[in-house]
Amino acid sequence: MADKYKEYLAAQVLNDSQVVTYRALSRALKVxxxxxxxxxxxxxxxxxxxxxxxxxxxxxxxxxxxxxxxQHASGMLSQDGEDSSMQSAPFMSSIPEPESPTETISVTSIILVKEEDLEKIKAQLEEVTSIHIYSLEPGPLEIIHLLSVCNQEIARKYAHEDPLENWKTYGTIHNPNVKRRTTRVPAPPVASIALATTSKATPRSDGAVKIKEDAILSKARRGSESEGSRSGRSTPQGEPTIGAAKKLTAKSTLKRDSSDIFKSFAKAKAKPKEATPTTDSAEQSAQEDQPMKDVSEDEYEEDYTPEVEISKEKSDAARKARAEREEKLRQMMEDAEDVPMDDAPVEAEEEPPSAPLDKQPQPQEVDEPEAVVTVAGGRRRGRRRVTKKKTVKDEEGYLVTKEEQVWESFSEDEPEPKKPKTSAIASATSKGKKGAKAGQGNIMSFFTKK
Amino acid sequence: MAIKDGNLLCMPSTKEIPTLTRINSFYNPLHTFDLPKGTEKHYQQQYADMYFLRLAMLKPAVEQKAEEAWRDFEIAGEKARRVDRVLDVRQGELCWVVGTVYMEMSLKPNILDDISKEHWISAPPAREKYISPGGDDEIMLEDESGRLRITGDFLSTTSYVTGCVIAALGTENADGSFKVIATELADLPRQPGRWERDEGQLALSSKKVKQEKPKTGKIAIVSGLEISGVSGDTILLDLLVEYLLGESLGGVEQAETGKITRLIIAGGSLAHSSPIPSREELAAKKGHKKYGYDSSAYDAAPTDHLDLLLSTLLPQLPITILPGASDPANVAIPQQPLHPALFPQSRSYANPPAQSKDQPGAFDSVTNPWEGDVDGWRLLGTGGQTVTDVLKYVEDDNVLDVMEAMLRWRCIAPTAPDTLWCYPFQDDDPLLIKDCPHIYFAGNQPQFDSRVAEGPSGQEVLLLSVPKFSESGKLVLVDSETLKVECKQFETPENAGELL
Incomplete structure (x- = not known):
């Protein structure tokens, strides 16, 4: 123990040229x-x-x-040295102005001082009631702000510690009267609470709102992102809770350190709904539904509210393919904003099938006049006739929108086969790859110019 | 240069360091300024009702004061007579009348001007002061019957603002104006005793009232944290948090920190979060559609930072947070509590919304203005808008004068609804002061100041003007036993530049 701190400090300050504050040291060594x-x-x-x-x-x-x-006996130590009490018309002349008490208000300064200024500041103080080293750093601090970066790191690293318990370890003042609501476990802060440019995210502790990485994309593209569509049916989701959640989600989304978020979710959430996706990936699901959800990598999606039980069919597509796809996609979003959205062709057998069936970016399916449904092997599948809008460019270069009735086959999962969450990622990945062969059109096919 | 045990420049000691325990905070908030929820909240009412109500409620008190003061008032054998309505004043007659002050100021924003003139250029910046330099402002006294222009040298000795209710003694001149020789106002209302309400509640619940009062600590008040999400302002906040947690400093100072029982944040927690842009504004602002996250539309960084700050403090220190002018709450006073959705971490220390009226948890997001009992004392506080607005009417910049005057007018926001946005109250005006507080604080003021104001029947009110923390680095502490005020000033090499 005696030497542990020397090792730690030597490694941090001397070798890595890090700033170490007393709080960081106390957290690192649990002292x-x-x-x-x-x-x-x-x-x-x-x-x-x-x-x-x-x-x-x-x-x-x-x-x-x-x-x-x-300057002021009354303790009005104004920062810019300007005098404050300008005597002018008093407010009430009928009331004799009570003499303002002359007792001085004690102003205690708590000053952060660089080593080189220490003596100068000390000389300014009548009495130094407390002094300690705030931080150590390899050289003089150019920007004092580095210290707060260090503090943010503490907040991030030790977020999982129970703040109601760690007073014993760190010696913060204990308050036995503070109670925390136990009904919901708040998610630990994902604390890249950095400023300005650094982005960050705080996962909602509430079950109702989950942050999804891919909201970056989904938000942008869809006016109403229908979250976790009910298996196979392409009805737009109208739950208000979802709408509300969506708003928040979209807002709170930033580019973020996905691993961070990942970690915190894993801890905070009871069930990342990851297991289910595999089940249907091989299945041919409604063709025109595009894989909006899984364009972003590394991020699995959270279900929204525990109370709104949506059996989401999801799949994780091949991860390798994803990175590049996403990149391409992004480019496309930026360049070609107004590509007429044609029907996604029902080609692309080799593409991975995809998760939530999203309606919005699709050519509108106006109705489902009839559907033939068979139930086999735990799945419902069938064909149905849908009216689709198809926009084509005619000879004169005009865009013509036609309504066509098309038969399409669809399938949906029975809601039951839900697997527990564990080992979700691994299995999802592997199976997702397999399933990738059999699936339907992916997002790229949707966005390519015809 | 005596350093006692606060000196931690020494070798690591092996001896056990005692842990400190914070003193309990006795907290009993009032819900005076809660607006009706949902469909009960209407904006169709006329603001005239507020003035009517204000006059009706304050008239008896003002009349009583005036009666006492001027009962035997005589000039040249003529006794002062009371007149019921301002329009009943007769020329040449010595009389007194009660009415609401209305300031006719050419520089004051006027809705009719805005409508009648078409402005093709961008609006000029908001005025610092409404007083016109030429001194051609007029003061009127009005009641439900009409208006009376009041003049006189006496008026220049005191300051008045629109909306305060006064009694004026004088005579009407030949030109129809009322020459005032003295005024009276309602003055401080009754002040409840310390612990009065808590004891009352205990008595109601037929519990025994303990004779021995619990030991109380200190109340910390801070305002204007102004978290902006821009780097550079956070180290000061870190120092504040570490101080309040009792992590920084050492020895006596650390132990002193343990006496702080509650932190009150008097508005201005976020720097640029108000007014909240509407959906249309956002859409209009966006020149081109951009896919992906657009940080110009919404930046969550400041809110997250505030939430982190609060949730760091909350396990150790109960917090009451008031919204302020720059916070994401409604703009019109009374501002309603900051929404718990802003505080995903911190809200687990608060009561669930359904039980908001029960004994609150450690985290209490309250209205602005707000009143409540802390450690037995009645506190009344605002985020500072009311004071800032009154200051525009007067030449004087002394915040405490304004605060004291508002107490004596018995109205926290006299200038609402004239120049301060305000909810149109219909049947009851919570902005009128019914109980005199013990501590009256206003946040986001230019500088720290404090004073004790005394009332006619022995009331003593501690007035506190709390500066913006982001500018001054000041935290105000009030001792709950003695009501003594002290101030902690946080300095970093950057913000202490002037002081070095």
Whole structure:
């Protein structure tokens, strides 16, 4: 233990040139924060004795400033030094103005100081009531903001720790009166709560709202993204909950570290619905339904609300293919926004089938006049007649939209065969690959120009 | 340069470090400013009702004060007579009358101007002050019967704003204006005793009222965190969080932190989140359609940061959060609580919405203005809009003067609905002060200041002007035992530039 912190600090500060704050050290070694402060001091002393200037420190000190530094006796130590109380018409003349009490308001300064300014600041203070090393870094800090980056890292790394328990370890002030609602387990913050450019995401702790990676794409393309369509039927989903969730989802979506999110979901969620996809991947599902959902890689989708039980049929397509497909797709989204959306051809037998049946990007299916349904082997399959809109360019270059009635076959899963979530990813991947052969048109075929 | 045990510049010690335990916060919020929910909330009412209501409710109090003051008032053998309505004032007669002040100011925004003129150029920036430099502003006294222009040198000695109810003593001149020689106002209402409401509730539930009062700690008030999502402003927030958690500092200072029982955030938590753009605005703003995530439409970074900050503090420190002018709440006061959806992490410390009226959890998202009992004291606080708006009417910039005046007018937002947006209250006006608070704070003010205002029957109100944390780095602490105020100032090498 005694040497552990030296090792840690040497590795972090000297080798990796990282900034280490006392909080980071305390979290890393699971020691009391005050002890961590002392460790920093010890390391700082010893290193600089060995090689002066090798470690730079930032101090946090507390004290009252000399009265002459704080201009106003009443404690109005205004930042820009401007005087405040301009005497002018008092508000109530009928009331004798109570003499404002002359007692001084004690202003304690808590100052973060770089090593080189330490003595200067100390001289300004009447009394230093507390001093400790805030952080160690390999050289003078150019940007003080680096320290908060370090703090964000703490928030991210140790998010899974129960904040109601860790006071014992770190010595934060314990409050026995604070209770947390236990009805729902809040998801730990996925805390790339970085600023400005850095993106981040906080998974909703609520079961009702899940963040989906692919919402980036799906949001953009679909006005109403119908989430987890009910097996095979291509009715647009109208649940209000979904609508609401969708809004949030779309908003909260950022480019994010998928692994982070992945991790947090895995922890927070009872059931990532991953097992089901495999079941139907081999199955020929409604042809014109495009794989909107799985364009993004690495991310499996969460079901929305536990109460809205949607048996989602999903599949994971071949992962290899995905990366490049997605890339292509993105390009396309950017370049060719107004490609007339034609019918997806029913070709593409070799393409992976895809998950939720989404209606929106499709040529509108107006109705399902009739359908022949057979139930076989746990699946319902059949043919139905649908009216589709087909837009073609005629000889003069006009776009002509025609309505055509087309027979198509469809199938849907029985809702029961749901597998538990474990080993979801692995199995999904492998099976997804297999299923990829047999499936229907993928998203690319949909977007290619005819 | 005496450093006691706060010096942590020493070798790692092996001795056990005692853990600190925070003192319990006695918290009993009121729901005075909650608006009706859903379909009960209407906006068809006329604002005239508010003025009518305000006058009707404050008139008895003002009349009583005036009666006491001017009962035997005589000039040249003529006794001052009370007149019921402002239009009943007769020329040359010494009398007094109660009415609502209306300030006719040419620089004040006027809805009729906006409608009658067609503006083809972009609107000028909002005015700092409504006072016209030439001094051609007029003051009127109005009631349900009509308006009376009031003049006189006396008026220049005090400041008035639209909406405050006063009694004016004087005579009507030949030109029809009422020359005022003195005014009276309602002054501070009754102040409940400390623990009064808590004891009352205990008595109602037929429990024994404990004679011995629990030990209380300190209330921390901060405002204007102004989390913007732009880098550079966060280290100050980190220092604040570490201080409140009791992680930074050492020795006595650390122990002192354990006395803080509750943090009140008086508005301005997010920097640029209000007004919330409507769907149409967003659509119009987007010049071209862009696929994928568009960060110009919505940036979740500041909200997430705020949520993280709160959820870090909450396990150790109960928090009451008021919305402010820049927060994503409704713009018209009373602003309703910030929606729990903004706080995915923190809300697990709050009551579920269905039980919002019960004893609240550690996290309480409340209205602005807000009142409630903390450690037995009645607190009344705002996010600062009311004060900022009143300041536009007066030359004086002293926040505490304005706050005190508002208490004496018994109206937290006299300038609503004239220049401050406000819900059209119909039957009851919660913006009128019925109980005098012990602590009255306003957030997002230019600087920190405090003062005790005294009322005619011994009321004492601690007035606190809480500065923006993002600008000043100041946290205000009020001792619940002594009501003594202290201030913590957080400085970093960057923001302390001027002080070095």
């Amino acid at each position: 009391h924060v005050n002890l961590a402060k002392q460790m920093l001091y010890d390391f700082h002393q010893k290193q600089n004795a060995r090689k002066p200037g090798s470690v730079h420190a930032t101090y946090l000190l507390t004290g009252k400033k000399h009265p002459n530094t704080s």
